[in-house]
Amino acid sequence: MSDTTNESGGTGPSHRGVEVGVALFMALLALIGIYGSFKVGVGWGDSGPRAGFFPFYVCLAILVSCAVNLTKVFLTADDGEIFAEWSQLRQVGAVVLPTAVYVALVPYLGIYVSSALLIAAFMRWFGRYHWVTSIALAVGVVVLTFLMFEMWFLVPLPKGPLESYLGY
Amino acid sequence: MLEDVGNLFHGFAVVVQPFNLVLMVVGIVLGVIVGVLPGLGGANGVAILLPLTFSMSPTSAIIMLSCIYWGALFGGAITSILFNIPGEPWSVATTFDGYPMAQQGKAGEALTAAFTSSFVGALFAVIMITLVAPLVANFALRFGPPEIFSVYFLAFCSFVGLSKEPPFKTVASMMLGFGLGAVGLDQVTGQLRLTFGVEQMLNGFDFLIAVIGLFGIGEILLTMEEGLAFRGTAAKINPTVVLQTWALLPKFWLLSLRSCLIGCWMGISPAGATPASFMSYGIAKRISKNGHKFGTGQIEGVVAPETAAHAAGTSALLPMISLGVPGSPTAAVLLGGLLIWGLQPGPLLFTEQKDFVWGLIASMYMGNIVGLLIVLTCVPLFASILRIPFSVIAPIIMVMCAIGAYTVHNNTFDVVMMLVFGVAGYFMKKTNYPLAPMVLAIVLGDKAEESFRQSLLASQGGLNVFWSNGLVSTIMTLGLIALFWPIIQAGFTRMRGAGGLRAT
Numbered sequence: 001m002s003d004t005t006n007e008s009g010g011t012g013p014s015h016r017g018v019e020v021g022v023a024l025f026m027a028l029l030a031l032i033g034i035y036g037s038f039k040v041g042v043g044w045g046d047s048g049p050r051a052g053f054f055p056f057y058v059c060l061a062i063l064v065s066c067a068v069n070l071t072k073v074f075l076t077a078d079d080g081e082i083f084a085e086w087s088q089l090r091q092v093g094a095v096v097l098p099t100a101v102y103v104a105l106v107p108y109l110g111i112y113v114s115s116a117l118l119i120a121a122f123m124r125w126f127g128r129y130h131w132v133t134s135i136a137l138a139v140g141v142v143v144l145t146f147l148m149f150e151m152w153f154l155v156p157l158p159k160g161p162l163e164s165y166l167g168y
Numbered sequence: 169m170l171e172d173v174g175n176l177f178h179g180f181a182v183v184v185q186p187f188n189l190v191l192m193v194v195g196i197v198l199g200v201i202v203g204v205l206p207g208l209g210g211a212n213g214v215a216i217l218l219p220l221t222f223s224m225s226p227t228s229a230i231i232m233l234s235c236i237y238w239g240a241l242f243g244g245a246i247t248s249i250l251f252n253i254p255g256e257p258w259s260v261a262t263t264f265d266g267y268p269m270a271q272q273g274k275a276g277e278a279l280t281a282a283f284t285s286s287f288v289g290a291l292f293a294v295i296m297i298t299l300v301a302p303l304v305a306n307f308a309l310r311f312g313p314p315e316i317f318s319v320y321f322l323a324f325c326s327f328v329g330l331s332k333e334p335p336f337k338t339v340a341s342m343m344l345g346f347g348l349g350a351v352g353l354d355q356v357t358g359q360l361r362l363t364f365g366v367e368q369m370l371n372g373f374d375f376l377i378a379v380i381g382l383f384g385i386g387e388i389l390l391t392m393e394e395g396l397a398f399r400g401t402a403a404k405i406n407p408t409v410v411l412q413t414w415a416l417l418p419k420f421w422l423l424s425l426r427s428c429l430i431g432c433w434m435g436i437s438p439a440g441a442t443p444a445s446f447m448s449y450g451i452a453k454r455i456s457k458n459g460h461k462f463g464t465g466q467i468e469g470v471v472a473p474e475t476a477a478h479a480a481g482t483s484a485l486l487p488m489i490s491l492g493v494p495g496s497p498t499a500a501v502l503l504g505g506l507l508i509w510g511l512q513p514g515p516l517l518f519t520e521q522k523d524f525v526w527g528l529i530a531s532m533y534m535g536n537i538v539g540l541l542i543v544l545t546c547v548p549l550f551a552s553i554l555r556i557p558f559s560v561i562a563p564i565i566m567v568m569c570a571i572g573a574y575t576v577h578n579n580t581f582d583v584v585m586m587l588v589f590g591v592a593g594y595f596m597k598k599t600n601y602p603l604a605p606m607v608l609a610i611v612l613g614d615k616a617e618e619s620f621r622q623s624l625l626a627s628q629g630g631l632n633v634f635w636s637n638g639l640v641s642t643i644m645t646l647g648l649i650a651l652f653w654p655i656i657q658a659g660f661t662r663m664r665g666a667g668g669l670r671a672t
Contacts, residue, residue, distance in 0.1 A: 015599075022599050026340055033347050036362040040354075049624060051354040051361045054617045058346045065340035072334070083598060088393040095392050096591060099385070099566055103587050106570065107580040115567040119560070127559030141564060149571070157571060158580055 012082040012089065019073045027066040033059035098122065110160030116142040172302050179526030183534055188231050191224075192531065195232040196539045199239015204247050204550050205565060211497040211607070212384040213240055215376045216572025218505050226509040227524050231531040233505060234485075237498055238290065238532075238539045241481050245282040245474060246543070246550055250275060258477040261445040265462060265469025272465050276409035277416075279547055281467050282474045284417060285424065287540045289475035292428040293435065293482035294532040297489075301518070301529070304490040308515040313622035314633050316492075318643040320616040321634075323493050324605070325651035333602040335654065341601045345609025346617075348373045355618060373585065375504050375610040376576045379497065381589025382596075382603050384569045388562060389594040410544060413467075420471050423452055427472050431479025435495055436486055448476030482532065489513060489525060493612070497604045500611045 037052030037059065044050065084092075098121055105114040116138040123134035149157055182188065202213030214233050221229035244259035249266035262282060269278040311319070328338045351362040352372025417424075427448040434444035452472035453462045462469045484495030485502070492514035494500040506513045517525050543550070573586040596603060627633035635641045649656065 018595070019599050022595055022601070023340075026344060029344065029347070033362060036364060040357075040359050040361045044629065045357070049621055051357045051359040054620070055347055055350040055362060058343045058350065062340055062343045062347065065336040065343065068336040069334075069340065072336075084393060092389050092392045092594070095389060095562070096587075099587055099590075102566070103570065103583050106574075106583055111567075111571065111574065115563075115570070118566065119563040122559050122563040126562075127557055129559075137560065141567075145567070145571070156578075157574060 012085040014078070015081040015083045016073055016078055018083040020070065023066045023069045023073070027063055030059040030062035030066065033062070094126075106158060108160060110163055111157045112142050112146055113160055113162050115145070172298070175522060175526045176298060176530060178523070179528075179530030180534075182227060182523060182527040183231065183530045188228055188527075188531075191228055191232040192235045192535055192538055193542070195235030196239040196242075196535065196542050199236035199241075199539075200243040200246070200543060200546075200550050201239075202236065203240035203243020205561065211379050211501050212387075212569070214498055214501045214505075215379040216384070216568060218376060218501065218508075219572070219575035221505075222508075226506075226511060226521075227527045229505070229509065230502070230524065230528050231535075233502060234528060234531055235535045235539070237481070237502070238535045239542075240498075241290070241478055242283060242286055242539055242543045243550065245286065246279065246547060249278045249282060249470070258445045258473075258481070261449040261473035261477075262470055264449065264473075265464070265466050268463070268465035269467070269470065274465065277413045277467065278470055280410045280413040280544065281417065281470045283540055283543050284414065285427075285471045285474040286478040287536055288424055289428050289431050289477070289479035290482045290536045291533070293432050293479040293486075294529065294536070296432055296483060297486045297532070298529055301486055301490045301525075304486070305515040305518040308491050309519075310639075311515070313619040313626065314636065314640045315643065317616060317619040317623055318634060318640045318647065319491055319493055320612060320619065322643050322647035322650065323487075323608070323612075324616075325647040327602075327605045327608070329650040329653035333600055337599075337601045338605050341596070341603070342605035342609045345378075345606035346613045348378070348606075349375075349610040349613030350617070355614060371577060371579075373610065374576050374582065375607060376501070377573050377582045377585050378589050378610050379501055379607055380569050380573050381586040382593035382607065383497070384572075385566070385587060385590025386593025386597060386603075388565060389590060390597060392562075416467065417471070420468060423456070423468055423472055424475050426451065427475035428479045431476035431481075432483040434476070435480030435483030444480035445473035445477040448472040485532075489517060489528065490515060492615070494608065497607045500608050504611050 033055055037056035040052040041050035042052040042056040044053075098118060102114050102118045105117070109117075116135075119138035119141055120134040123129045123137060124131065127134075129137075183192070198217065199213065214236055217236060218233065221232060224232070245262055245266070247253045248259040248262040249270050252263050252267040266278045266282060269275065308315075324342060327342065328335050347362075349372065352360065354361050430448045430451070431444045434447065449462075449469065449472050452468055453459045456462070456466075456468050458466050458468065481496065481498070484499040486495070488494045488499045488503050492503070492512070494503045503513055511517060511521055511524065569586060570583050573583045574580060576582055593603060596606075623633050624630075627636075633640075634644050
């Protein structure tokens with residue numbers, strides 16, 4: 001992806017680059033789909049179309065559309081438009097990363113502990129709240145959620161070592 | 169017809185049971201909160217709360233869920249007018265005149281106008297549904313697999329031909345949705361496909377996870393680009409302002425009526441509420457005497473899009489309950505919910521589940537009335553939610569999305585997929601790939617494929633089964649017209665241009 005500048009002076013990856021990337025990624029998914037369709041057969045069986053028939057043609061359509069989209073990207077002149085400024089992407093990444101960690105932790109620590117960590121982390125790093133406020137609010141919200149889901153709705157959510165220690 | 173009125177009253181009787189009334193109020197409040205917060209839009213909010221309703225009876229569940237839907241419709245207007253942040257895509261047009269009005273200190277009027285217009289639009293659509301749905305359902309009882317497939321075909325073609333996104337991106341998005349929907353167990357042959365031996369893919373990709381990820385997480389990521397500040401004007405609605413505005417509004421009855429019709433028409437087709445609001449705004453601007461002042465705070469600029477958007481949002485439920493084809497992503501989620509509860513949306517619903525259908529329709533009336541009352545009285549409360557600092561509310565929204573994703577199948581893998589869909593949604597939205605067709609394709613993919621294969625089975629593989637009789641040919645032709653509409657339209661423009669007449 002090439003760096004280009006937009007009118008307000010910020011730099012970032014070019015919009016064209018990302019468009020190409022998205023189209024290529026979709027094409028890749030389509031190719032995987034075609035491979036998978038062949039595994040179950042794409043032709044006609046004795047009870048009608050085989051399992052891979054529909055997905056095969058669907059993926060073919062994706063490939064054609066991606067080809068058209070790619071051609072369009074290359075045919076239009078590069079107006080230098082950027083996808084997003086690096087600073088914006090940094091902010092987006094600053095949300096994606098903690099969330100990715102959060103999502104990875106859920107199977108191990110349970111959803112309540114992980115959520116408390118996420119809320120506290122957000123408040124501390126983004127909101128610059130005091131440690132105590134962050135943790136207090138995080139724990140408060142999570143306890144409320146616990147009561148709501150475990151006691152009231154009776155919907156069990158994934159729990160981790162802390163909860164089993166406490167006897168749930 | 170008379171029988172239907174009787175059914176409707178029976179439906180009211182179901183709705184006014186205390187438990188259902190409570191659910192209605194809870195649903196509306198939740199819906200407004202959801203509509204006010206970014207990232208928890210109508211479709212996403214319904215998707216997250218859907219698993220919580222598994223323990224209720226389907227009738228109670230759909231009452232609560234549809235009230236969440238109304239609440240979200242109302243809530244979107246609050247942030248549009250007060251904060252210039254459209255809570256929903258269809259509230260964008262409301263910001264054009266709503267926010268200027270708020271800045272001029274006329275927030276109360278703008279809000280009253282918006283809520284009342286929404287109520288009128290929705291009511292119009294509900295009455296239309298009451299009258300038309302049973303007729304459509306009756307008619308659709310004669311549908312066989314080819315006809316059913318042709319209706320899906322028409323819906324999907326409308327997306328491609330009538331949406332404002334580049335057609336091949338819409339096609340790519342939709343096909344991707346079909347592909348994702350095909351992962352897992354194939355219903356006809358019983359084979360596992362596209363799972364590549366990964367155990368967690370056995371159940372395929374659930375549309376709820378896709379919705380929460382695409383519309384929820386994706387939306388938050390987009391909001392993050394703009395930074396974390398919500399600057400808004402304060403809002404108070406006092407009864408005098410409400411009454412004064414109500415006195416003003418009947419002047420615009422023609423505008424309202426026109427917007428209702430636009431909304432209903434667009435709502436029934438998969439185009440949905442967003443184009444309806446823009447179209448209504450554009451037409452109002454052209455026709456009104458004050459058209460040139462639109463954008464500076466004209467009350468008509470609020471009435472037009474809100475009426476149309478709500479009429480569209482409500483009438484999107486008509487094809488859902490009578491034909492089984494949802495007219496909007498939120499309707500698609502509701503449809504998915506119906507399937508999960510074991511109900512068959514479509515014409516049979518009217519004959520086999522009368523209680524459910526008429527309870528739903530009755531709740532649409534009540535929900536709108538209750539909703540109007542609640543929003544008029546509680547606006548400052550809801551607006552103050554947005555004053556909660558983003559650094560506190562963003563992780564809470566994430567947690568709610570994660571809980572929502574988990575409770576669908578009690579599967580932590582789904583929470584991971586939610587994030588994946590979220591990032592995908594971010595990239596897709598920024599590169600103008602429409603998300604709605606993808607969601608619709610995931611929800612309807614299996615059913616469309618099933619009717620396609622059944623049709624082909626009956627005809628021994630000949631595609632001519634889709635033109636075998638008048639009805640199915642008509643629908644297929646309409647679909648093809650919708651698909652190629654941009655080309656047809658361009659052709660008309662060129663013909664008219666040659667004749668010296670300006671095309672609109």
